[in-house]
Amino acid sequence: METAEEPMTPFGTFTAQSNKLQRQYQALLDQSTPYVTYRWVGTSVALLLFFLRVFVAQGWYIVAYALGIYLLNLFLAFLTPKFDPSSDALDNEMEDGSVGTLPTKQDEEFRPFIRRLPEFKFWHSATRAVAISFVCSWFEIFNIPVFWPVLVMYWLMLFILTMRKQIQHMIKYRYVPFTIGKARYNKNSN
Template sequence: MNSEPPAEANALWAQKSKLEQRYQIVLDRTTPHTTERWVFTGVALLIYFIRVFFAQGWYIVTYALGIYLLNLFLAFLQPKFDPSLEMDMQADAAEEGPSLPTRSDDEFRPFVRRLPEFKFWHSATRSIVIAFFCTLFRIFDIPVFWPILLLYFCILFTITMKRQIRHMIKYRYIPFNVGKKSYGNSGSKIFK
């Protein structure tokens, strides 16, 4: 018996592998260009909204896209290691009795995101492209009263962001680099 796959399957597998490599090369080249990547995503989202506005449809797809982007944004804002769980572990350790200190409250701890910026951008852009692709087919244009979806999304966004901001205030973390010092060549000629 011949246990080797057919030549067509090997050729298809090779083409798939080559396309994946090209896609990864493009992603690797776009990694350092943060501003340009987000401008591209913003333009893609604007084109998508214009398409939905003029076509007067695909509100369910738009609602699903909004929920998914909100979920990504929340994962982007949250720390990788939840401080509330760390507080619970410290409280449990305090109940067991005295122990050696393992962490100082003044110790510098950098903010590590649960969802890194590049993965956030990549997932958001991919979801916008998929949603735009869905607008090409009438099967995804389910009739719905869109103001209810918009109202529900606004309420969901408000409640979710309110809870996230309270969490940020309670555990004193800021997910953005506000007022960060720059150590690069800032145009000053102090050492010249």
């Protein structure tokens, strides 16, 4: 069965070119997947360049603040489990009022930690946000005059309060979102 080719109209040409660019972009993303450290170093350098731009230009504090809030939201989604134990605990509350937690005995079900926001999507969204913020820092319309120390203090307070809440949640439901320090097993070890 033959497929009808799209006529060569300006819209058809634009669609074909945009599809080609999307495939090339996706291929680059796919190739970068195994290089976690290099990806994050690149994003950190881009973030440093953005902050250097804000510092040298002495402006665009609202853009930097919005980026900080967005990155904080991404980080919280990265730390949060996909299946929230607090909602599971409400569903599985025992008759005696005790709350179910992660398994501690051999016969209990093991549920691995699955992030609400996977690492690659976290990196991709963060990198895209830094790039958009950097571009916004070159347009005067985004340079809204504001007293920046207030924004810094407000962001720090927001960071401290949300991280305290997240850490309390992690302690209460006994999960660790990082693999640092966890045992790793080789193929040969039993």
